[in-house]
Structures are given as C-alpha cells and as structure tokens.
Amino acid sequence: MLDILHKIFVGPFIEMSHAPDLLVQVLWEGFVSGTLYALIALGFVLIYKASSVFNFAQGIMVVFSALTLVGLIEMGLPAWLALLMTVGVMYVLAVSVERTILLPLVNQSQSTMIMATIGLSSFLIGFGGFIFGGEPKSMPVALLGIPTGSMQFSVFNGHINIQNLDLAAAVMALVMVTTLGIFFSKTRIGRALRAVADDHQAALSVGITLKQIWVIVWFTAGIVGLTTGIFWGARSDVSFSLQIIALKALPVLILGGFTSIPGVFIGGLIIGIGEQLFEYYWGVQMGGGTQGWVAYMIALLFLWVMPQGLFGEKIIERI
C-alpha cells in the first residue's frame, strides 16, 4: 500500500528533479501537442461562435483537407497548386454545408445539430476514402517547404531535442490564434460574427447576412483544419484515426470556454502538457496508453471545481 502511494505521490517527482532535462523534453512535447489540440479546438470555437452548432465534423475536416492535399500532390500536381485547390475544396465544402445542412436545419435543437454534424463526418469519411483511398498517407513535407531535422539544446547538464517541424507547428498555431483573435475583435466581419454569436435575430435585424457569415466561418474553420492537418500529418500520418484524437478538442474547449479564442490556446496547453506528463511519469507504470483518457479526466476535474470552465461566462439561470 505504502509502495503504491510512494509510486503515485513521491516517485515521479523525484524522477523529475533527478533528470530536469527529460522533464523539459516532456514539457516541450506536451506543449507541441497542446498547440495542435488548440488549433483543432479553434475550428470548433469559430463555428460554435457563429452558429451555435457544435461541429463534430471538425476532426474529420482536418483529416479530409489533409487527405485532399496529399491526394492531389500524389496525382502529380505541384504543391502550390494542390494547396490552392485544397483551399478551393474547403470553400466548396463550406458552401455546401451551408446549403444542405445549416439552412434546412436552422433553429433546430442542439442535439439535432450535433447529429447532423456527426452525419456529415460519416459522409466526409466515406467521400474522402472513396476518392483518395483509406490507407494512411504520409505528408510530403519537403514539397510543402516545412522545415525538417532537429535542434539540440543543452540545459541542466543534459540536452533536449527539438524537431524543427514541431517548432514550426507551434509557431504556426500561435500565429493562427493571434491572427484570428485580432480578426474577430478589429475587423468588420469579426464584429458581425460576434453579433451573430450573441443573438441571431438581432444580428439579422441590423443587416448582417447570416448565410454569408456561415460560409465565412465554415471556410475559416476549414482553413484552420487544413493547417492543423498539414502539421499533424507531418508529425504522424494522414489517416482517419486522427478523428478520435480530434475529439480531444472537447476537453480543451471545456477548459478554455466555448467562446474564447485565447482561452482555447491556454486550455490546449493545459491538456497537452498534462497528458504528456501523466503518461510519462505515471501512465507507464499503469500499462501505458493513458493519453486516450487523461485529457477528459483533467477536464472533468476542472469542471468539478469550476463548472463554467476557466474562461466561460458565468451563467445565471432564470425561470
């Protein structure tokens, strides 16, 4: 019994203090996956802000856009053209989602909308697989001009290894979050978007075109998805199993609040670093593979203390 308690509460911390370079390495890995979770969650937030739709298909949009890009490159197109065409495909997707799902289902309950987006993800899995094949593909990193290789830094008498790719992904995520944050607070479209998020009808009555906003938002979410897909695909492979990992955006959103863009970034970091630390120092003793659920447990613990999440607005309920 005492042994178990030691393994839980003492051992891992001793390990951390004995090998600080390893700790920094683990923290870095967590930071990178955290930024990628934040990117996926960002796609959720964009759509949720503008249409109160909880888009379960965001994970699949990430895979689908990456798959399209890789598929087009494999067909022999030059990388820049393939990238351009993928962006086009994401626009077409946004328009068709608006026409076929959002318009007919406007004002339906939230669970209906969730179902519709799960239906959409099922459709996209089938569509993407049918055209580009289902086997995992590797992202042609060199063609897209993404840096490869790694750097070594010496810290605490040891050294840590940083993949250039991970660095690029983290920087890209930061740039994306900052740009979108500015876009939402400073531009005309951003303000319209926030108006729509606040109250659909009021926004309509001051002359904001809801349909146009929807297309913009789904298109932006598609582009965010494409960015995520490129980096994630470069780190592992482009395959449909990414869909399950993308669900981790949910605990990220719980922590960061459904409507806050900076909150998403912080939530992503907490989840990413938390699960890496847990897996490395505690999970291995439990048989490993804990990354599958730790994120959700962290979110659950936070909810227990703060039911609105870290940055969520306080909800006052009335009859």
Place this chain on the structure above:
Amino acid sequence: MFYNEVGQFKTSYRADQALFPIRQDLIALGVFLIFLYAVVPFTFNNFWLNTVVIPTLIFGVATIGLNILTGYAGQLSFGTGAFMGVGAYTAFKLTTYFPEINIVILILTSGVTSAAIGLFFGIPSLRIKGLYLAVATLAAQFFLEWVFIQMHWLNNYSESGAIVAPTRTLFGVAITGPSATASARYLVVLSIVVLLTWIAANLVRGRFGRSWRAVRDMDIAAELIGISLFGAKLRAFAVSSFYCGVSGAMLVFFLYGAAEPNVFDINRSFSILFMVIIGGLGSIYGSFLGAAFIWNLPIIIRLIPLALGLRVEPVYTEFLTSMIEGALIISVLIVEPRGFARLWQIAREKLRLWPFPY
C-alpha cells in the same frame, strides 16, 4: 375505420393513463408478439436471424437505455458503448465464477454492475449539464475502453485479449456458445427484450418518467416543484446504464460469441446515439425503429449492388456505405427532426380519422 376508438369509454383516470388506452393497439401488439414468437423462429433462416432480427432487438435495448437518459431525462451521453462493454465483461466474469447459475440470470445481473459504474460517472451531472456533461461521459468512454484493454483479469488473461462466450443451456437447450442455434438464441433474446421493454414503458409513464421529463424540460422549474434533481438524474443514469449493460452482454453472448474491446468503442456510442435521434427522442417504440434503421442501413446498401448484379470492390463498399449513411441521416434529420416516432404518430392520427378526415 379499423382504427376507431368509438365506444371505448374511460371511466377512471387510471384507465385513461393505461399503457394502451386504445384497444386496437393492444390487439395489434398481441398479434405482432404472436408473429415474433410463433412465426419468425420457424420461417426466417439463420442469415436473417443473425444479421437482421437479433441485432435489431439487442441494439433496441441499448437504444432504450440511451433514450431514457437522453430522450427522457435530457442528459446527453457519449458513453453508451463503454457501458455496454461493462455489461459484457461483467457477464463474462460472472460465467467464469458461477458456471452453475443460469446464463439469463447472469446477463440480467451484469446490468447491475453497469448501472453502478453509470451512477459513478453520472455524479458530475449534479454540477454540469449539456455539452459539458457530454465531455464527462466521453471521459467514461475512453477510460473504460482503456481498462478493457489494460486489465487482463477481465478477459481471463486470454492470448488474443478477446472474451469468448462459453456454451450454456436453458431447459437443456444450448443458448450461447458455438452450438446454439439461431432460433434458440433468438427466442431468449426476444424474451429478455420484451421483458425489458415492458419495464421501460412502465417506468417512463410512472413517477420516475414524469420526474425525468420535468428535469429535461426545465431543470430549475423541476427543482422548484420539489423534484430532487440529483436523484432524478442519477436514477436516469443508473437505469440507462443497466439497459446498456444488459444489451452489451446480450451482444457478446447471443450474437457475436466473442468480442474484443473495440466492439465497445466510441463509434458504437455514436451509432446508438444515432438510433435514438433517428428513432425519436423520448419514445420507446421509436427506439426499435431507430435501431432497425441504423443497423440495417449498411446491410441494405451492401445488398443493392448485389441485387443489381454490379460488382463493387469491398474497399469501396465500406466508404460508399459510410457516405450514403451520412447523407441519409442528414436527410432524415431535415425531413423529420423528431424521428420516426413522430412519423408514426402522424400516421396514427391520420388513421384515426380515415377515411373521413375533417
């Protein structure tokens, strides 16, 4: 004309609130049950029983379970698959420890473990609701999935990590294991399903059901009229998980014969949720309609090219199925967001006035 309740007078509140206030409903159900018990096992061949009828019944139970939680009590859950898994693994462990007790009793008991675990993961519903609660159930799903894989005690340290249903008998006839015939398994499943459905139908129209619906429609108002929110939600979680657990145990013992943890993954949860939504939130018979539709849709899609004599590569069939399924689900949602139960209700209203509508 045939569906006319003229002359059926209700003289008490009790009679008015009966399970079947219209006599024709009762007769129709009786005829349908006789058909299920006396005709189906003897006329349907093994293929039909194994691929269509038995799975529809089993998933129907899981759908009722999720419908109680989501449709009646209004708590969204993505953990159905894991709760089914808890039932299946419990039933498997119970059969190894108590081989002499009848398998049907063990399967019904395994729902109790599932209910206990459901209760545990339902505790957060005290403080959180909606999508936030849904994430809590996702925690249950992924954590339990991990436990199924990591805890080898659960599958008796088998090499493959799978649990295999041993042969067990009822009245001297094998009902589980490789030697059980499809019709024997079918009859046992049908009996369990009928029993559970009857209980569920009575639960949701009684005090429990009323408190669930009050919580679903407006939780604060429900609390103000004296319903214990926490109690009502926990009861919903427990009953729901019980149904899911029994369904999962039946899935392994009466249908698959063996199962690996991935039978109970997140996609299972999603598909049960589909069955609930397509069937109709808050409807017991709708649960079976939804289960029948979602389960049989891929089978039909696969059969169509066969019937037309077309040859489609198996790789493409999978993707085509997924595509058509997604599109169909979206269109059902657009045509009738309240599901098949609502369509059925509309048809009944029309039938009552037929052939002279006013």
